[in-house]
Amino acid sequence: MRKLVKVFIDPGHGGSDPGAGGNGLLEKDLTLKIGLKIRDILKAEYEGHSIKLSRTTDQTLSLNERTKMANNWNANILVSVHINSGGGTGFESYIYNGNFSGKAETNRLRGIIHDEITKEIDLKDRGKKEANFHMVRESAMPALLTENGFVDHKDDAAKLKTDSYLTKIARGHAVGLAKALGLKKKAEKKQQYIEIVTDSLWTYNSPDWDDRAVTVKRGEVFTVVKDKFAVGNGHMYQIKSGLYITANPSYVRVYTK
Ligand SMILES: [Zn+2]
CATH class of the missing domain: 3.40.630.40 (Zn-dependent exopeptidases)
Structure with a gap:
């Protein structure tokens, strides 16, 4: 070193x-x-x-x-x-x-x-x-x-x-x-984004699969503010609006920029 x-x-x-x-x-x-x-x-x-x-x-x-x-x-x-x-x-x-x-x-x-x-x-x-x-x-x-x-x-x-x-x-x-x-x-931490890759998807008010907020549509992109974390049997991200969204790759694509 x-x-x-x-x-x-x-x-x-x-x-x-x-x-x-x-x-x-x-x-x-x-x-x-x-x-x-x-x-x-x-x-x-x-x-x-x-x-x-x-x-x-x-x-x-x-x-x-x-x-x-x-x-x-x-x-x-x-x-x-x-x-x-x-x-x-x-x-x-x-x-x-x-x-x-x-x-x-x-x-x-x-x-x-x-x-x-x-x-x-x-x-x-x-x-x-x-x-x-x-x-x-x-x-x-x-x-x-x-x-x-x-x-x-x-x-x-x-x-x-x-x-x-x-x-x-x-x-x-x-x-x-x-x-x-x-x-x-120092290496800057890259910003993560998620793109919706299904026709319609629920977001959540809190990290709780029963606490549904609004739906988002295919092609919409959101800024990740909290990295993937476990919720029940799945995983969620938190996005910039404060809402939570599934991390399931069947529904969202994550990328960095
Ligand atoms: Zn002096």
Whole structure:
């Protein structure tokens, strides 16, 4: 089996360090919400990875503790999530501005993730930048830091106040990470349908052969919401309207799409 790719997410600040503040928002709250959402999206939609957060609560952590955690875990990539302030607007990302082995690869991965985030969020692209930040300097794996809008900018803050916007930011990170790391999408469960293959057939109000509802006709197609299950001596499906119908292949044909 392929080894799991280790993704380390660092929600910036926390606990006694609120980070930037403005318009009733604190950076540490936003970064935590985004970090948790990145984890949830990656878990729900992609496979082949293992994900760790530097913090999952409003916890105080030094920068050293954060990079130590990622280095000791042997993460394959680190993303430190931040919100900007200081009178600008938009999104930007950072890698370390020094020379280090693997810089080209780090920059390539950052490029993929940066582009997926800007595709997802409706914010000005301030560019792919470099800086001497602890989180990108002291981590032993490819590392980037994202600055997702400005808390002290009215329009950015209005967006950051809505949960759906934080989900967009998180989705950009998750999709970018998946693309950069070659994570496979989880197989989607295919939708089942049934087609009536007899002239007239009873449906049922409940999973009970005596609880007849209405008849349906040959050629009609229904969406299955509950897979075949045993009822008395036979089997039923539940269809989208809430009604139940026999699973007997003499009367219905099931197919997926
Ligand atoms: Zn910050």
